[in-house]
Amino acid sequence: MSHGALKTNETKTKVNALDALEGHVGRDMDKETPPIAAKDTLDYIMGDNGRSDLFALYLEQIKDGRQIAEAIARMKDVSITLPESEEESANKTEMIPKETTPVSQNENGDWTLSNRKKLQTINIDNQENYKLIYPDGSYTIFSLNGYVISIFDSTGKETYFHINPFNEAESKYIFGEQLEKASEDFKNAMAEIKASKKTEVAEKSVAAELEKVANQVEAKIDEVGANLGLGVKKKLKQEEKDYEMEKKIEEARAGFVEKMHRVERIEGLITEKNLIRFAQNHPDFYMIIKSLGTEKAINAIKSQLKLMSIVEADRFENIAKTLEEYENYRVGEFAKLAKEVQDFCDNAGIDYVNYLNVLKIEDKEIRKETLLRISQIGASYFERIFFGLGEVLNSKWMQEGEHMEKIMAFHDDVQKKAAELKRLYGESGKALRVEAKESKHIKSAIDKAKNSKGRTEDMPKHSALTFENAREKYFSEKNIVAAWDIYKTNLKNTKHPVTPDTLEMHKTLFIKALKDHRRKALESGQNAKEGFWSQIFNVFADNQDTSEYPMSKLKADEIKKPKVQSKAKTEKGEAGSKKKKEGFDPETEEKLETTASESFEEVVAAS
Amino acid sequence: MNTFLKLYEEFMGYVEKGDEQGARDFLVENIAKFPDDIRDKLVFIFFEEALMQDVNAVKQLAEAEQESVKAVNQIEKAQKILEEKLKIEKLKSDLDQ
Numbered sequence: 001m002s003h004g005a006l007k008t009n010e011t012k013t014k015v016n017a018l019d020a021l022e023g024h025v026g027r028d029m030d031k032e033t034p035p036i037a038a039k040d041t042l043d044y045i046m047g048d049n050g051r052s053d054l055f056a057l058y059l060e061q062i063k064d065g066r067q068i069a070e071a072i073a074r075m076k077d078v079s080i081t082l083p084e085s086e087e088e089s090a091n092k093t094e095m096i097p098k099e100t101t102p103v104s105q106n107e108n109g110d111w112t113l114s115n116r117k118k119l120q121t122i123n124i125d126n127q128e129n130y131k132l133i134y135p136d137g138s139y140t141i142f143s144l145n146g147y148v149i150s151i152f153d154s155t156g157k158e159t160y161f162h163i164n165p166f167n168e169a170e171s172k173y174i175f176g177e178q179l180e181k182a183s184e185d186f187k188n189a190m191a192e193i194k195a196s197k198k199t200e201v202a203e204k205s206v207a208a209e210l211e212k213v214a215n216q217v218e219a220k221i222d223e224v225g226a227n228l229g230l231g232v233k234k235k236l237k238q239e240e241k242d243y244e245m246e247k248k249i250e251e252a253r254a255g256f257v258e259k260m261h262r263v264e265r266i267e268g269l270i271t272e273k274n275l276i277r278f279a280q281n282h283p284d285f286y287m288i289i290k291s292l293g294t295e296k297a298i299n300a301i302k303s304q305l306k307l308m309s310i311v312e313a314d315r316f317e318n319i320a321k322t323l324e325e326y327e328n329y330r331v332g333e334f335a336k337l338a339k340e341v342q343d344f345c346d347n348a349g350i351d352y353v354n355y356l357n358v359l360k361i362e363d364k365e366i367r368k369e370t371l372l373r374i375s376q377i378g379a380s381y382f383e384r385i386f387f388g389l390g391e392v393l394n395s396k397w398m399q400e401g402e403h404m405e406k407i408m409a410f411h412d413d414v415q416k417k418a419a420e421l422k423r424l425y426g427e428s429g430k431a432l433r434v435e436a437k438e439s440k441h442i443k444s445a446i447d448k449a450k451n452s453k454g455r456t457e458d459m460p461k462h463s464a465l466t467f468e469n470a471r472e473k474y475f476s477e478k479n480i481v482a483a484w485d486i487y488k489t490n491l492k493n494t495k496h497p498v499t500p501d502t503l504e505m506h507k508t509l510f511i512k513a514l515k516d517h518r519r520k521a522l523e524s525g526q527n528a529k530e531g532f533w534s535q536i537f538n539v540f541a542d543n544q545d546t547s548e549y550p551m552s553k554l555k556a557d558e559i560k561k562p563k564v565q566s567k568a569k570t571e572k573g574e575a576g577s578k579k580k581k582e583g584f585d586p587e588t589e590e591k592l593e594t595t596a597s598e599s600f601e602e603v604v605a606a607s
Numbered sequence: 608m609n610t611f612l613k614l615y616e617e618f619m620g621y622v623e624k625g626d627e628q629g630a631r632d633f634l635v636e637n638i639a640k641f642p643d644d645i646r647d648k649l650v651f652i653f654f655e656e657a658l659m660q661d662v663n664a665v666k667q668l669a670e671a672e673q674e675s676v677k678a679v680n681q682i683e684k685a686q687k688i689l690e691e692k693l694k695i696e697k698l699k700s701d702l703d704q
Contacts, residue, residue, distance in 0.1 A: 275654075282657035284635045288650060291639050300647035301654050308651075319655060326662040467627040476623055532656050533627075536634070539648045546615050 045256065056080050057310045058256045068252050071245040262320065263309045267302050269323045275301075277330075465522075470533035472604075473521040474541060479603045480514065480550045486599035496588060509589060511547050513596035518547075521604075611642050 045055045059065035060082050069080040122141070137155075272294045279286035289297050308316040465473065475483075487510060488498045498506045518541035522534050540546045584592065614637055621630035638649055 278654065278657040278661045281661050282653070284631065285653045285657035287635050288638050288653050291635075292646075292650065297650055297654075300650040303647055304651035319658065322658055322662050326658070329662070467630070468625065471622055471625070474622075477619065478623065532652060535652045535655070536649070539645060539652070540615065543645065545609070545612060549612055549615060 045253065051260065052080065054260075054306060054310055055256050056082050057307070058259065059252060061310060061313075062252060062255065064248055065252070068245065068248050071242075072249060075242065075245070075249075259309050260306075263306050263316075266305060266320045266323055269327055270298055270301050270305070272298065274326075465531040465534040467533045470522065470531060470537050473518070473524070473534070474537035475514065475518055475521065475600065475603075477550045479600075482606075483514075483596070483599040483603045484510065486602050487596050490595050490599065491592070496584070496592060505584060506592070507551050509584070509592045510596050511544075511551055513593045513600070514550075515541065515547050516593075517597060517600045610640065611645070614640055 045051050056069065059069045059080065062068075066082055069082050073079050275289060275294055275297060279289050292300070305316065305319070308319075487506075491497050491506075496502065496506075519538070522538050522541060617637075618630060618633050621627075621633055634649060635653075638646055641649060
């Protein structure tokens with residue numbers, strides 16, 4: 001066999017989805033571009049770094065995310081598994097595998113077609129060609145421009161080969177078009193060969209053979225073209241869609257990477273020192289750190305931050321801004337102010353921490369004594385300020401002078417500020433901790449933890465929902481049992497009563513409805529999600545085990561068996577068993593879930 | 608019943624009784640026993656509360672310190688003025704004598 005005529009045409013450059021994912025889209029590739037940072041590539045998202053799952057969650061949150069995930073899988077052979085949508089989940093039982101599965105390409109570039117034909121890229125005489133392998137083992141080799149060269153049977157015997165009879169100059173097609181064009185050109189060529197008396201291959205026998213082969217090849221080409229879904233018009237439309245999709249992919253990638261960069265910046269603030277700072281005024285958090293160790297606590301917080309940045313963006317932003325604000329106070333404004341106060345005290349020879357204590361002492365003698373005691377180089381500075389002022393205030397001139405009222409008001413103002421500082425100092429424990437050593441903080445936190453009785457009374461209440469309200473909305477066991485009874489009663493005279501046979505199916509639906517109810521109830525109302533107890537109950541509401549847990553307490557004997565005659569009972573029992581295996585149809589499921597929701601609402605209304 | 612459900616049952620015991628402090632203490636004392644995914648979420652909730660509480664205190668203190676510095680500076684200025692006035696008063700008094 002000769003492959004001397006095989007020639008590879010330049011193919012139109014395909015826009016590569018990987019390029020899109022790696023940030024090439026929109027760049028002028030002719031211009032010199034700087035090297036792409038690792039973080040701007042697909043590698044940042046994919047691979048063994050835990051980000052691909054987050055990316056899937058991110059895609060689930062954004063517009064067209066599901067289509068983008070599908071496009072990434074189709075265009076770049078990267079599988080992203082998104083959680084089932086509600087619609088998908090509902091239709092799951094109705095989903096029937098299509099006769100034709102999507103065309104896919106492996107890492108070697110081999111195509112697997114819907115009818116299990118494979119199309120490989122092969123190299124012959126340093127030219128790239130395609131080899132179409134049929135299920136029976138026979139195959140056809142095409143040059144890249146789509147011309148049929150050789151056809152082989154299943155034993156590998158060449159049944160046809162021919163030099164390229166077509167105009168190669170026009171063969172600048174991409175693959176899908178090549179096949180169609182090849183088919184069309186082949187027909188034309190055959191017609192030309194048959195009509196021509198001059199061509200060297202116009203002998204009748206050859207022409208007949210060619211025509212026969214042409215028909216076969218044409219059929220195959222059409223089949224391949226159809227399976228690929230890459231007709232010329234379709235292909236052009238597909239290209240347009242792909243281009244739009246590539247832009248969306250890039251936007252999604254950039255959006256996700258930006259989020260991850262922000263998360264990483266915020267994660268940088270979750271340090272051991274900061275955690276200890278937060279813990280010093282929060283005995284519960286201190287005990288948690290002590291119990292888990294700082295490393296575990298940090299990892300837990302970081303993992304939640306990542307997840308939250310995707311699924312609870314508002315909550316994440318609130319926390320991120322608070323952390324940044326805190327850091328700004330700690331090393332920025334507050335640090336500057338603290339230094340100012342520190343310098344002031346240093347100059348006066350006064351212990352910085354005791355400075356505020358001095359301000360709040362009202363008794364003049366005790367204040368003087370205390371000042372002298374805490375002063376390292378004498379209390380002259382404070383004496384001059386406070387006692388000098390007192391001397392002035394007591395002077396005859398002042399007593400009689402017109403400034404007395406003003407000065408006294410000023411003095412009162414200082415006293416008020418001292419009282420305010422005293423209050424703040426008392427609330428925050430170690431108020432002036434900026435310059436203090438961590439060991440002091442830990443000791444303070446331990447001391448507070450040891451004396452933690454009634455500590456929640458001292459804590460600011462951030463909960464939008466109080467414990468009682470959150471508990472109510474969480475829908476505790478007592479309420480669940482009450483709702484279950486209502487649910488059963490409501491179904492008693494319907495087509496779907498709760499019988500022993502259908503008990504488990506009803507429970508499954510009831511659990512699903514319960515989870516929905518809990519989630520919606522806990523998240524309803526302004527800022528409800530921000531509450532401590534709302535968050536705590538939400539953790540449990542999302543958990544399957546905790547949702548199923550109360551169900552296990554619903555005893556079978558609470559379910560009234562239908563009173564039926566033995567024959568009818570048997571028939572019904574059989575019907576029930578059959579139903580148990582099959583489950584309710586989607587329409588019935590929907591109705592039953594509504595019934596369950598109504599029973600929850602009824603309990604809420606009654607309470 | 609698995610360990611988690613035992614913990615949950617005990618926690619819900621406090622909840623059903625309406626014992627907020629008991630429920631809170633229970634979570635703190637048993638946090639390490641919860642499955643990792645639940646534990647991480649609980650840790651984060653306590654962290655969030657501690658953070659919000661601390662940052663508020665820091666902000667309040669910063670404001671208070673700022674005011675205290677201003678107040679002391681004003682006192683110093685006032686003192687100087689008053690000391691000058693006292694001197695003048697004394698001088699006048701001496702001259703009168």
